[in-house]
Amino acid sequence: MIVLDTNVISETSRMAPDANVVEWFRKQELLDLYLCGPVVMEQSFGAERFLNKTGSDRHVRALDHLISKQFSGRVVEFAGSIPRLAGKLRAARERIGRPISLPDAMIASICLAHDATLATRNVRDFDGLDLKLVNPFEAVA
Secondary structure, eight states: OEEEOHHHHHHHTSSSOOHHHHHHHHTSOGGGEEEEHHHHHHHHHHHHHHHHHHSOOHHHHHHHHIIIIITTTOEEOSOTTHHHHHHHHHHHHHHTTOOOOHHHHHHHHHHHHTTOEEEOSOGGGGTTSOOEEEOTTSOOO
16 A cells, blocks of 8 residues: 655646656556545645636546546545544654644554555655655656
């Protein structure tokens, strides 16, 4: 299971996505890729802001398609014991002087609870969390 971070999903909708990201996606098994609730929230926020600013709902429609078609049945929710784990992560990071944002703590706790890898450009944001990480933006030899 690989959970896609917001920056990875956003890259795929660019007119000219990063070549390394395109190649990374090409090598993945589609059914191994997942979204999670906090990433959907961040994507929804961006799509709604774009709609409010431009009047265009193209990003809203693209997100709806992504959730209902491309990732149908593969959106991991922030529920059960996961919120408690997220709180522990935030407190632990704060204690060592390396605070983590609420969305990142939510995403990290989902990945830890499901023993999933997180695909993100922002690997440094998740340092020290005993989390499996992959950066699709880096070239693979």
